[in-house]
Amino acid sequence: MKYTQGQYPIIEKKTLAKEMYSFVILCPEAAEAAVSGQFVHIRANGFTLRRPISICEIDKNKGTLRIVFEVRGKGTEEIAKLNKGDLIDMLAPLGHGFTIKPELNKVICIGGGIGTPPMLPLAQIYGEKAVAITGFRSANAVILQDDFKKTGAETILCTDDGTMGVHGFVTQPLEEILKNGGVDAVYACGPMPMLKGIAALAKQYNVPLCEVSLEERMACGVGACLGCACKTKKNDEEYFAHVCKNGPVFNAEEVVW
Amino acid sequence: MADLSVNVAGVEFKNPIIPASGVFGYGREYEEFYSLSKLGGIATKGTTGTLRTGNLSPRIAETPAGMLNSVGLQNPGIDTFIEKELPNLLTKDTVILANIAGSTPEECAEVAAKLDKTDVHMIELNISCPNVKQGGAAFGTSCTSAEAVTAAVRKATSKPLVVKLSPNVTSIVEIAKAVESAGADALSMINTLLGMRIDVRTRRPVLHNNVGGLSGPAILPVAVRMIWQTANAVSIPIIGMGGVSTGEDAIELMMAGASAVQVGAAIFTDPYAPIKIVDEMNAFLDENKIASVKDIIGTVKPW
Numbered sequence: 322m323k324y325t326q327g328q329y330p331i332i333e334k335k336t337l338a339k340e341m342y343s344f345v346i347l348c349p350e351a352a353e354a355a356v357s358g359q360f361v362h363i364r365a366n367g368f369t370l371r372r373p374i375s376i377c378e379i380d381k382n383k384g385t386l387r388i389v390f391e392v393r394g395k396g397t398e399e400i401a402k403l404n405k406g407d408l409i410d411m412l413a414p415l416g417h418g419f420t421i422k423p424e425l426n427k428v429i430c431i432g433g434g435i436g437t438p439p440m441l442p443l444a445q446i447y448g449e450k451a452v453a454i455t456g457f458r459s460a461n462a463v464i465l466q467d468d469f470k471k472t473g474a475e476t477i478l479c480t481d482d483g484t485m486g487v488h489g490f491v492t493q494p495l496e497e498i499l500k501n502g503g504v505d506a507v508y509a510c511g512p513m514p515m516l517k518g519i520a521a522l523a524k525q526y527n528v529p530l531c532e533v534s535l536e537e538r539m540a541c542g543v544g545a546c547l548g549c550a551c552k553t554k555k556n557d558e559e560y561f562a563h564v565c566k567n568g569p570v571f572n573a574e575e576v577v578w
Numbered sequence: 579m580a581d582l583s584v585n586v587a588g589v590e591f592k593n594p595i596i597p598a599s600g601v602f603g604y605g606r607e608y609e610e611f612y613s614l615s616k617l618g619g620i621a622t623k624g625t626t627g628t629l630r631t632g633n634l635s636p637r638i639a640e641t642p643a644g645m646l647n648s649v650g651l652q653n654p655g656i657d658t659f660i661e662k663e664l665p666n667l668l669t670k671d672t673v674i675l676a677n678i679a680g681s682t683p684e685e686c687a688e689v690a691a692k693l694d695k696t697d698v699h700m701i702e703l704n705i706s707c708p709n710v711k712q713g714g715a716a717f718g719t720s721c722t723s724a725e726a727v728t729a730a731v732r733k734a735t736s737k738p739l740v741v742k743l744s745p746n747v748t749s750i751v752e753i754a755k756a757v758e759s760a761g762a763d764a765l766s767m768i769n770t771l772l773g774m775r776i777d778v779r780t781r782r783p784v785l786h787n788n789v790g791g792l793s794g795p796a797i798l799p800v801a802v803r804m805i806w807q808t809a810n811a812v813s814i815p816i817i818g819m820g821g822v823s824t825g826e827d828a829i830e831l832m833m834a835g836a837s838a839v840q841v842g843a844a845i846f847t848d849p850y851a852p853i854k855i856v857d858e859m860n861a862f863l864d865e866n867k868i869a870s871v872k873d874i875i876g877t878v879k880p881w
Contacts, residue, residue, distance in 0.1 A: 545623075
């Protein structure tokens with residue numbers, strides 16, 4: 322089975338920042354099948370539509386998945402009410418994840434805001450070969466810094482208002498690194514303008530692989546309803562791909578920005 | 579175990595539950611969860627004469643007890659459907675209703691003529707899609723155009739023909755009668771109700787298409803009412819749909835006059851919804867000592 326649906330126990334709940342929560346979920350089947358960049362589709366009690374949330378950690382030995390999410394509206398507010406010991410109704414793992422190439426020597430993982438969590442599994446895989454650049458609005462929104470440090474990756478923290486780390490956007494340190502060359506891959510998740518800027522820089526500096534994780538309003542989560550369309554191109558022909566099945570991770574060259 | 583089988587326009591269904599067109603693609607994604615043979619039938623994604631790319635995103639919005647969609651009939655076109663999807667579907671031991679649409683009566687007839695040469699079990703003609711500019715609901719909102727498109731498709735095929743009606747009309751009963759007189763073998767109803775949501779912070783509609791079709795539990799009572807009124811006015815069978823998410827919801831539509839029931843948005847909430855609904859219907863019938871689900875069709879006792 323590629324994906325499965327069930328009710329799984331939450332074995333750890335943490336508040337990471339204001340309205341930002343971390344759940345560790347015991348779901349051996351889904352954890353075994355999961356790869357970095359995939360997402361889970363969570364039922365919010367009382368709502369018709371599930372909420373797609375990216376996977377932040379995969380532990381195949383313990384059979385757990387970790388998700389980190391932000392309360393964005395009433396649905397995520399409902400999910401945030403769940404506590405340790407409660408069951409979470411989840412459809413997982415879904416979507417097409419990042420391309421992992423163990424032979425690469427230097428990769429950059431870039432997360433913006435709530436786009437940061439899916440970068441953690443990549444940093445865990447590449448370890449010292451990775452640079453993790455994370456950007457947030459302000460110091461009070463910063464999450465996962467200790468987790469990234471534990472991976473052995475070099476970490477660079479940016480805030481829009483300069484209250485912590487580098488003052489400015491993630492694209493500034495990215496360009497500094499790219500100028501020195503030797504980067505094999507860039508992976509990114511975050512707001513569209515940030516991804517667009519990253520994709521442009523990766524192209525400008527001829528990075529061989531640039532993959533971005535996109536977001537769209539979603540219904541089924543499995544590729545049946547065609548709700549989460551995003552414009553992509555292959556061989557100069559534009560077409561609608563679907564974030565849930567063809568993505569959420571796309572080659573930046575294929576995205577119509 | 580009650581007898582769950584039903585018959586619609588001469589086609590035998592092992593149970594009355596059919597995933598509705600648009601939510602279930604061509605079945606492949608849901609086969610990961612369960613065998614499609616457990617379903618009474620499958621209404622496939624609306625398919626047109628040629629490939630359609632659909633509308634810009636966002637195409638989906640949450641609403642109280644439901645959702646809006648404006649996918650806009652994205653599909654690969656009838657030739658690809660017949661070549662790549664239908665043969666697979668026909669091996670699944672379930673009734674296949676090929677849902678079709680078009681911009682003109684001629685396009686609908688052409689699509690139906692192509693399906694007529696296949697082994698598909700039924701054709702469901704969509705004259706009620708609210709998300710496309712030409713055709714779609716434009717056919718379904720006047721008696722003359724509904725009659726004309728139904729007649730054109732009727733001429734093109736001898737397959738059992740189900741016509742899917744729009745609720746976005748003054749009198750669905752009049753449209754139903756027009757479609758019946760034009761040769762439809764059955765009706766399916768209701769398609770989505772036209773709706774809209776606005777993001778009050780950006781003042782932008784949530785859907786890029788501005789408006790879209792409302793589905794989900796919110797529309798159940800509208801479906802019950804329209805099916806009941808229509809069942810009293812026509813003599814062809816009705817496949818009911820609209821907000822069904824439990825076995826009792828499905829029983830309700832059947833008591834209102836439906837011979838079978840499609841399930842839509844509930845599948846997004848729970849992919850197993852169609853299977854659970856079948857089980858719940860069976861439990862209801864057993865509890866109430868009703869031997870066959872056919873015995874409840876149209877049995878509402880109005881005041």
